[in-house]
Amino acid sequence: MGKALMGPQTLVYPMPAMLVGANVDGKPNFMVVAWGGIANGEPPMISVAIRHQRHTLKGIRQNMTFSVNIPSVDLVKETDYCGIVSGSKANKAEVCHFKVFYGKMGNAPLIEQCPVNLECKVIHILDLDSHSLVIGRIEETHVSKSCLTNGKPDVAKIKPLTYVTSPAARYHALGEVIAKAFSAGKELA
Amino acid sequence: MGKALMGPQTLVYPMPAMLVGANVDGKPNFMVVAWGGIANGEPPMISVAIRHQRHTLKGIRQNMTFSVNIPSVDLVKETDYCGIVSGSKANKAEVCHFKVFYGKMGNAPLIEQCPVNLECKVIHILDLDSHSLVIGRIEETHVSKSCLTNGKPDVAKIKPLTYVTSPAARYHALGEVIAKAFSAGKELA
Numbered sequence: 001m002g003k004a005l006m007g008p009q010t011l012v013y014p015m016p017a018m019l020v021g022a023n024v025d026g027k028p029n030f031m032v033v034a035w036g037g038i039a040n041g042e043p044p045m046i047s048v049a050i051r052h053q054r055h056t057l058k059g060i061r062q063n064m065t066f067s068v069n070i071p072s073v074d075l076v077k078e079t080d081y082c083g084i085v086s087g088s089k090a091n092k093a094e095v096c097h098f099k100v101f102y103g104k105m106g107n108a109p110l111i112e113q114c115p116v117n118l119e120c121k122v123i124h125i126l127d128l129d130s131h132s133l134v135i136g137r138i139e140e141t142h143v144s145k146s147c148l149t150n151g152k153p154d155v156a157k158i159k160p161l162t163y164v165t166s167p168a169a170r171y172h173a174l175g176e177v178i179a180k181a182f183s184a185g186k187e188l189a
Numbered sequence: 190m191g192k193a194l195m196g197p198q199t200l201v202y203p204m205p206a207m208l209v210g211a212n213v214d215g216k217p218n219f220m221v222v223a224w225g226g227i228a229n230g231e232p233p234m235i236s237v238a239i240r241h242q243r244h245t246l247k248g249i250r251q252n253m254t255f256s257v258n259i260p261s262v263d264l265v266k267e268t269d270y271c272g273i274v275s276g277s278k279a280n281k282a283e284v285c286h287f288k289v290f291y292g293k294m295g296n297a298p299l300i301e302q303c304p305v306n307l308e309c310k311v312i313h314i315l316d317l318d319s320h321s322l323v324i325g326r327i328e329e330t331h332v333s334k335s336c337l338t339n340g341k342p343d344v345a346k347i348k349p350l351t352y353v354t355s356p357a358a359r360y361h362a363l364g365e366v367i368a369k370a371f372s373a374g375k376e377l378a
Contacts, residue, residue, distance in 0.1 A: 008328060016201055016202065038204070044199045150356070181358035
């Protein structure tokens with residue numbers, strides 16, 4: 001088969017397409033972040049990598065809180081828009097008709113239309129080089145009642161977007177179930 | 190519609206299913222990590238969250254290098270197995286028939302059968318609470334030649350696994366393309 005060497009690349013499959021929110025100068029703003037993921041189990045924490053000069057990062061530093069909103073495939077245009085335009089130039093929440101609400105933290109803006117919303121409190125901001133890696137403790141989780149099945153968040157109703165960079169920058173839907181976890185590997189054990 | 194409050198949850202969609210590798214006492218070992226993602230752009234860095242007591246973490250601390258291997262759907266049993274069994278009790282590479290090779294770093298074990306392999310050098314290990322967040326600089330990227338299209342890694346050939354926790358812990362395939370990124374949102378701009 002053989003391997004091709006491609007040098008250092010940010011090549012992970014799949015990536016999420018998270019709408020990260022913060023109040024900047026008191027106004028809700030949202031950006032797309034594909035670079036991040038869960039960072040700790042107990043207590044739950046999440047990391048998001050954000051370029052230092054981003055408008056949303058200014059708001060995160062002001063309040064030391066942020067939100068992570070998981071968009072469904074129905075919100076692909078709005079999600080992509082939030083990755084194209086800076087909040088310093090447009091009121092993205094208004095353009096996207098986001099219904100913004102606040103939860104436990106009081107100042108981390110959440111998007112009603114996104115099926116999953118995490119409220120986060122900043123624990124660390126690590127200056128890595130081009131990006132700040134913001135690590136937040138997840139303080140509350142909001143899930144749209146319409147996306148629950150027997151009280152559990154149901155991925156089939158959430159319909160999350162995934163972000164893929166190669167061969168082209170595109171959003172994909174999630175596909176079919178391949179196997180149960182903590183089960184499929186048992187036959188090798 | 191309305192929201193249900195679920196308390197602090199590690200609820201992100203989608204998550205990757207990465208096979209993280211390290212030499213432990215000189216022998217290659219691999220574990221599954223769903224908690225992690227890209228952490229920096231220039232230079233490329235990645236974060237992986239690992240429970241302190243894990244065998245693989247011991248190897249990462251010994252060498253200050255690790256690998257991230259992206260399995261395809263064909264490797265779902267092997268991937269799941271690496272998440273069930275500890276390397277302190279079994280030679281997982283042998284059980285899974287992984288063809289292990291080494292690249293630029295010399296001591297970060299890579300899996301030939303995985304279409305994408307990242308060689309990483311540890312930059313930070315952040316003790317977050319239950320987990321260590323290991324941040325590595327990506328030093329080299331290996332991609333199976335059979336998964337390239339016009340010289341670019343092609344997700345349709347890579348066929349990565351995604352990991353979903355709710356309503357059940359399951360691996361999914363990637364689904365259809367929903368939209369082009371940096372394009373679909375332009376009509377709102």
